[in-house]
Amino acid sequence: MEELIRYGEKFFDELEIAVYRSKDVSANVELNEISMASTRSGAVTILRGIKDKRLGLAIIDSDEPARIREAIEQAAKMAKLNSRDEKWVSLPEPGKYREKPKPNYELKEASPDQLVEMLVRGIKLAREKDENVIVAGGEGGVSWEERHIVNSHGIDVFQEGGAAFFFLELVGRKEGTVTPGIFDFDARRDLKLDVDGVVERAVQKVKWAYDVKASKNEEVPIILGPWAIAGLLSYALFPAFSGERLVKETTPLAGKVGEKISSDVLTIYDDPFHELAIEPVIADGEGVPTRKNVLIENGTFRGFVWDNYWAKVYGTESTGNGKRDLRSGGINIGFHSMVIENGKRSLEDMISEIEHGYFVDGFQGTHSSNPDNGNFAVTANPAFLIEDGEVKGASVFLVAGNVYELLKQASEVSKEQIVMPFMTTIITPFVKFENVKIAGK
Amino acid sequence: MEELIRYGEKFFDELEIAVYRSKDVSANVELNEISMASTRSGAVTILRGIKDKRLGLAIIDSDEPARIREAIEQAAKMAKLNSRDEKWVSLPEPGKYREKPKPNYELKEASPDQLVEMLVRGIKLAREKDENVIVAGGEGGVSWEERHIVNSHGIDVFQEGGAAFFFLELVGRKEGTVTPGIFDFDARRDLKLDVDGVVERAVQKVKWAYDVKASKNEEVPIILGPWAIAGLLSYALFPAFSGERLVKETTPLAGKVGEKISSDVLTIYDDPFHELAIEPVIADGEGVPTRKNVLIENGTFRGFVWDNYWAKVYGTESTGNGKRDLRSGGINIGFHSMVIENGKRSLEDMISEIEHGYFVDGFQGTHSSNPDNGNFAVTANPAFLIEDGEVKGASVFLVAGNVYELLKQASEVSKEQIVMPFMTTIITPFVKFENVKIAGK
Numbered sequence: 049m050e051e052l053i054r055y056g057e058k059f060f061d062e063l064e065i066a067v068y069r070s071k072d073v074s075a076n077v078e079l080n081e082i083s084m085a086s087t088r089s090g091a092v093t094i095l096r097g098i099k100d101k102r103l104g105l106a107i108i109d110s111d112e113p114a115r116i117r118e119a120i121e122q123a124a125k126m127a128k129l130n131s132r133d134e135k136w137v138s139l140p141e142p143g144k145y146r147e148k149p150k151p152n153y154e155l156k157e158a159s160p161d162q163l164v165e166m167l168v169r170g171i172k173l174a175r176e177k178d179e180n181v182i183v184a185g186g187e188g189g190v191s192w193e194e195r196h197i198v199n200s201h202g203i204d205v206f207q208e209g210g211a212a213f214f215f216l217e218l219v220g221r222k223e224g225t226v227t228p229g230i231f232d233f234d235a236r237r238d239l240k241l242d243v244d245g246v247v248e249r250a251v252q253k254v255k256w257a258y259d260v261k262a263s264k265n266e267e268v269p270i271i272l273g274p275w276a277i278a279g280l281l282s283y284a285l286f287p288a289f290s291g292e293r294l295v296k297e298t299t300p301l302a303g304k305v306g307e308k309i310s311s312d313v314l315t316i317y318d319d320p321f322h323e324l325a326i327e328p329v330i331a332d333g334e335g336v337p338t339r340k341n342v343l344i345e346n347g348t349f350r351g352f353v354w355d356n357y358w359a360k361v362y363g364t365e366s367t368g369n370g371k372r373d374l375r376s377g378g379i380n381i382g383f384h385s386m387v388i389e390n391g392k393r394s395l396e397d398m399i400s401e402i403e404h405g406y407f408v409d410g411f412q413g414t415h416s417s418n419p420d421n422g423n424f425a426v427t428a429n430p431a432f433l434i435e436d437g438e439v440k441g442a443s444v445f446l447v448a449g450n451v452y453e454l455l456k457q458a459s460e461v462s463k464e465q466i467v468m469p470f471m472t473t474i475i476t477p478f479v480k481f482e483n484v485k486i487a488g489k
Numbered sequence: 490m491e492e493l494i495r496y497g498e499k500f501f502d503e504l505e506i507a508v509y510r511s512k513d514v515s516a517n518v519e520l521n522e523i524s525m526a527s528t529r530s531g532a533v534t535i536l537r538g539i540k541d542k543r544l545g546l547a548i549i550d551s552d553e554p555a556r557i558r559e560a561i562e563q564a565a566k567m568a569k570l571n572s573r574d575e576k577w578v579s580l581p582e583p584g585k586y587r588e589k590p591k592p593n594y595e596l597k598e599a600s601p602d603q604l605v606e607m608l609v610r611g612i613k614l615a616r617e618k619d620e621n622v623i624v625a626g627g628e629g630g631v632s633w634e635e636r637h638i639v640n641s642h643g644i645d646v647f648q649e650g651g652a653a654f655f656f657l658e659l660v661g662r663k664e665g666t667v668t669p670g671i672f673d674f675d676a677r678r679d680l681k682l683d684v685d686g687v688v689e690r691a692v693q694k695v696k697w698a699y700d701v702k703a704s705k706n707e708e709v710p711i712i713l714g715p716w717a718i719a720g721l722l723s724y725a726l727f728p729a730f731s732g733e734r735l736v737k738e739t740t741p742l743a744g745k746v747g748e749k750i751s752s753d754v755l756t757i758y759d760d761p762f763h764e765l766a767i768e769p770v771i772a773d774g775e776g777v778p779t780r781k782n783v784l785i786e787n788g789t790f791r792g793f794v795w796d797n798y799w800a801k802v803y804g805t806e807s808t809g810n811g812k813r814d815l816r817s818g819g820i821n822i823g824f825h826s827m828v829i830e831n832g833k834r835s836l837e838d839m840i841s842e843i844e845h846g847y848f849v850d851g852f853q854g855t856h857s858s859n860p861d862n863g864n865f866a867v868t869a870n871p872a873f874l875i876e877d878g879e880v881k882g883a884s885v886f887l888v889a890g891n892v893y894e895l896l897k898q899a900s901e902v903s904k905e906q907i908v909m910p911f912m913t914t915i916i917t918p919f920v921k922f923e924n925v926k927i928a929g930k
Contacts, residue, residue, distance in 0.1 A: 076817070081571045084818050085563050086548035090531065106601070107527035122526050122601055129609050130522045160547070160563055168570050376517070377525050 049198045052116050057200055059124035060097035060104070062139045064199040064334065067111045068092045068374060071156065074189035075163040077216070080171055080182060085160035094377045095119040098139070101132040107377045137360035142202045143337040146321065149328045152238050155210030156192045163188035163214075166243050170216055173247045178220065181254055184229055186216040188241070195329075203335035211326035213469045214241040220254040227257035227442065228430050231275060231410065235326050235469035253409060253430065259441030261433045264488035269405035269459075270447075271398060271480045274466040276408045276428070277388070282471040284417035284424045284451040289343050290381040291354035295362050298420050300452065301349060309349045310455030313391070314479075316344040318353065318369070320384035324467050324475045333372030333379050341367050344455075355381050383472055390477040391461040398462055398480055400437040406486070407432045407439060407478075411447075422451040427489070446487040457481040490639045493557050498641055500565035501538035501545070503580045505640040505775065508552045509533045509815060512597065515630035516604040518657070521612055521623060526601035535818040536560040539580070542573040548818045578801035583643045584778040587762065590769045593679050596651030597633045604629035604655075607684050611657055614688045619661065622695055625670055627657040629682070636770075644776035652767035654910045655682040661695035668698035668883065669871050672716060672851065676767050676910035694850060694871065700882030702874045705929035710846035710900075711888075712839060712921045715907040717849045717869070718829070723913040725858035725865045725892040730784050731822040732795035736803050739861050741893070742790060750790045751896030754832070755920075757785040759794065759810070761825035765908050765916045774813030774820050782808050785896075796822045824913055831918040832902040839903055839921055841878040847927070848873045848880060848919075852888075863892040869927070887928040898922040 049065060056063040071089040075082055091111035097104045097120065104123030108115050171183045192210035197203060215233035219226065232250040234242045272280070293299035301309070319340040320329050329338055334356050342350045354362070355370030358381065371382030399407060408428040417424035425448035432439045462478040490506060497504040512530040516523055532552035538545045538561065545568030547560040612624045633651035638644060656674035660667065673691040675683045713721070734740035742750070760781040761770050773779055775797050783791045795803070796811030799822065812823030840848060849869045858865035866889040873880045903919040 075567075081544075081574075082567050084546045084548060085567050086818070087560075087563075088548070088550040090550060103522075105525045107525060107529070109529040109531060119528075122528075125602060126516075126523050126526050126605055129605060133522075161566060164567055164570060377527070 049196065049204070052113060052120070053198060053200050055117060056097055056120045059120060060099045060127070062200045063095065063097035063120070064139050064197070065116065066094045066333065066372060067196045069111060069194040071192040072189065073158050073160045073163065074187055075160050075167055077167050077171065077183055077186035079184060080175070082164055082167055085164055087160060092374055093119060094372065095123045096377070097123045097127060098136060099124070099127045101134065101136045102127040102130045103133060103136070104130070105377050135361050139199045139201055140203060140334055140336050140356045140366060142335070145205065145330045145337045148207055148330050149209070151209040154239060155190050155212060158190040158212070158239065162239060163190065166214060166241060170243045170247055173244065174216065174218055174251055177247065177251045178254060180220050180222045181251065182219045182221065184217045184219045188214045190239070197331060197333070197335035199335060205331040205335050207330055209237070209328065211235060211237055211469070212239050212241055214243065214246060216246055216250055218250045218254050220258055222258050225258055225260060227254055230254050230257060230430055233469065235467045237326055253432070256432045256439050257430055257442035261441040261443045262488065263443040263445040263486065265486070267483045267485050269402055269480060269482050270484045270486070271395070271405070271407045271478050273407065273409045273478055274468040274474070274476045275410045277476050277479060278468040278471050278474045279411045279414035280417065280424060280426065280451065281474070283414045284419060284422055286383060286386065286472055287419035288422070289353055291352040291362060291364070292358040292381050294352050295358055300421050301352070304349050305351050307349055308347045309452060310344055310347045311458045312347045313458050313461055314344055314455060315346055315389040317342040317387050318383045318385060319387050322385055322387050322475055324465065325385035326467060326469060326473060327384055329384055332368045332370040334370040336366045336368045336370060338368035338384060341369070353381060353383070355379050386472055386474040388461065388474070388476040388479065390463055390465040393460070393463055395462045395464055395478045398460055398478065399434055399439065402434045403436060405434045406443065407434055417451070424449065424451060428486070444489050446489055447484060448487070449485065454481055454484070457483060490637065490645070493554060493561070494639060494641050496558060497536070497538055497561045500561060501540045501568070503641045504536065504538035504561070505580050505638070506557065507535045507774065507813060508637045510552060510635040512633040513630065514599055514601045514604065515628055516601050516608055518608050518612065518624055518627035520625060521616070523605050523608055526605055528601060533815055534560060535813065536564045537818070538564045538568060539577060540565070540568045542575065542577045543568040543571045544574060544577070545571070546818050576802050580640045580642055581644060581775055581777050581797045581807060583776070586646065586771045586778045589648055589771050590650070592650040595680060596631050596653060596678070599631040599653070599680065603680060604631065607655060607682060611684045611688055614685065615657065615659055615692055618688065618692045619695060621661050621663045622692065623660045623662065625658045625660045629655045631680070638772060638774070638776035640776060646772040646776045648771055650678070650769065652676060652678055652910070653680050653682055655684065655687060657687055657691055659691045659695050661699055663699050666699050666701060668695055671695050671698060671871060674910065676908045678767055694873070697873050697880050698871055698883035702882040702884045703929065704884040704886040704927065706927070708924045708926050710843055710921060710923050711925045712836070712846070712848045712919050714848065714850045714919055715909040715915070715917050716851045718917050718920060719909040719912050719915045720852045720855035721858065721865060721867065721892065722915070724855045725860060725863055727824060727827065727913055728860035729863070730794055732793040732803060732805070733799040733822050735793050736799055741862050742793070745790050746792050748790055749788050750893060751785055751788045752899045753788045754899050754902055755785055755896060756787055756830040758783040758828050759824045759826065760828050763826055763828050763916055765906065766826035767908060767910060767914060768825060770825055773809045773811045775811040777807045777809045777811060779809035779825060782810070794822060794824070796820050827913055827915040829902065829915070829917040829920065831904055831906040834901070834904055836903045836905055836919045839901055839919065840875055840880065843875045844877060846875045847884065848875055858892070865890065865892060868930070885930050887930055888925060889928070890926065895922055895925070898924060
């Protein structure tokens with residue numbers, strides 16, 4: 049790599065070479081059957097070079113030095129054609145990195161067989177537990193990644209690691225009722241995926257869903273599950289923590305550092321080193337050391353996250369939140385592993401105290417939320433009616449509101465903490481909110 | 490391949506090996522600058538084997554014989570774990586193929602440089618023509634594919650070829666007005682992409698869009714452009730032509746073969762050999778010969794399209810419409826190159842006759858259309874107001890209706906025929922519809 053950097057310096061004032069090698073094995077389920085087993089592997093090199101504040105960016109599907117040389121030349125040609133980015137300061141300098149967590153090489157050698165077996169066991173278990181259940185979909189996957197980020201300022205970070213995930217989607221059919229698709233999932237840094245737990249939780253939710261209850265316009269306590277929380281916060285809240293949005297004046301959190309933006313029960317941080325984190329990276333996509341960044345501490349907003357570019361434009365430091373988009377090659381501000389701190393009591397205890405309210409497993413339509421102001425309008429589905437401390441059936445309703453008002457209504461977080469590996473990866477308890485206005489459907 | 494088929498026959502009653510090698514070069518634009526140049530290449534092999542009506546499907550990112558052997562073993566293990574598909578009949582037999590169109594090898598050797606140059610020229614031209622224009626986005630790309638489909642019944646088809654495409658998205662800002670994103674595009678089987686034409690058409694639409702006009706509830710003639718037609722028909726109409734939907738009773742066209750379903754002016758067929766087609770394949774994803782399939786002839790519905798599986802379930806023949814999904818490995822019924830036959834008069838002539846109506850360039854929200862019944866609810870944006878035979882400004886409105894009712898209101902198709910390479914590839918004229926109910930916004 050050293051030699052390639054030297055070669056690149058003939059063309060650029062500064063440059064960065066990022067090599068990603070990956071191996072992904074997965075198996076899929078469709079309608080109670082294994083529909084596919086796949087093994088994919090590949091290498092991608094992304095070349096970013098800057099000459100006279102002009103940027104060149106080239107991507108190739110290879111990690112061969114000869115091809116990387118070509119990419120350097122390609123990016124150099126592009127940089128010549130682009131105009132100057134007067135805001136450009138420089139690529140990052142090396143920093144102090146945490147010790148790398150030991151990779152689990154079992155994941156590097158994983159085969160689709162192991163996933164097929166898990167899925168077959170999951171399908172069998174689900175249908176034993178409830179003969180009316182169809183396993184409509186599902187997937188088991190293991191991803192392994194080796195990333196090497198090098199730049200002409202001396203950054204040279206290599207890290208490898210993997211994660212496994214598993215999800216099932218069940219649909220129940222009984223006495224003319226067809227339930228909505230009911231999901232459950234697990235994700236870990238080893239292959240001990242909790243198939244039994246996934247099936248048990250999903251089957252329980254299907255059982256609840258057989259009994260369809262009407263919903264009406266009212267104000268009620270609701271408990272949001274990990275899927276619902278991840279969906280809503282990924283679109284309505286998390287983008288507002290981005291320093292780029294602070295610079296561009298598109299975050300409602302501008303000027304609010306140190307202010308209360310939620311109730312005391314919420315503490316939210318981004319922490320790749322959390323024990324449940326599935327991607328414990330010591331450096332971000334541009335080689336800047338990662339760290340735990342507290343966003344909300346007992347309700348108080350603690351600050352924004354940054355990548356190298358926007359941090360320098362604003363006159364601050366990168367917080368290690370430059371995430372590489374392997375399709376476009378670009379760096380965007382993002383999160384490694386969002387964590388909502390958990391509490392002391394179980395979900396069951398929390399449910400047992402609700403006289404009349406809902407447990408919302410998933411929200412639909414979260415992607416149309418507006419992070420500029422926090423407004424959202426979503427459909428709670430599946431949602432489960434709680435009466436006298438017990439789940440009594442399933443329902444669907446609308447919730448339209450503002451995420452910052454909702455955050456102030458948070459009253460408790462559960463002891464359980466679940467890893468939600470889709471959308472923004474989030475490790476979250478179940479969260480209860482008081483007096484939420486819902487519209488019956 | 491012969492040897493691999495023989496190896497697979499040890500495990501399966503019948504099997505298919507499909508190898509796809511691809512090379513994609515592309516360059517992207519963001520905010521007046523080239524943001525990326527990429528070169529991607531790779532190989533995917535999809536193995537489908539059937540043993541005692543049990544299906545095994547494996548995908549690997551490789552075309553190496555040793556790896557294909559592993560995939561065969563992988564699929565065999567999976568087939569054992571799956572249950573019998575009693576509907577399974579057999580993989581297809583060889584058929585009579587058309588002569589392969591000569592591939593354009595210039596496309597195989599295309600480099601991102603050529604695309605970068607086109608984009609830079611496009612950006613320059615657009616900003617010369619209108620200094621208030623920002624080239625918000627755009628892409629130039631060349632795809633090259635070599636596909637080899639072999640099965641144990643003797644199918645052995647190899648074909649290679651490529652296509653190039655180009656699009657720009659312009660936004661105009663003038664006197665406080667910011668136009669919506671205005672797209673235009675071209676796609677061909679050579680590198681002679683019409684950059685000047687794309688810019689000219691897009692800049693013209695931006696000019697129209699500076700003048701924002703209110704819309705109101707009324708019944709008006711509208712002319713739909715290629716982007717709007719492709720969006721609406723891809724989601725609301727084309728799925729209804731699928732034989733799978735006939736079997737599953739989810740198409741409103743069941744029992745309507747030979748009946749009028751649109752006005753006389755519409756003739757629609759799927760034809761990979763059309764002179765403008767960008768993917769002139771002689772065989773579909775399972776090696777069945779492709780052909781021109783007429784769907785609507787002067788308003789009369791002519792029949793469904795089929796892949797091998799659903800055709801045999803229904804007791805008919807595949808029409809060569811089995812399309813391979815390279816992600817899931819599966820075969821779905823789809824189209825190669827939809828064509829709407831063109832007419833005699835130019836778009837300009839059609840516009841010149843409209844006293845009061847709209848020219849709709851794009852529809853938003855088409856993906857939520859319901860192909861089970863043809864219902865749709867979309868936002869026309871950008872849409873251009875026509876008064877006294879001339880475009881007078883831009884507007885936004887809603888159209889909610891049923892695609893089959895709309896098809897009966899078609900009154901003319903333009904002489905111009907445009908290739909729309911996104912969503913379902915479609916070669917379409919501008920189409921005029923009478924008395925369309927719109928809701929002002």
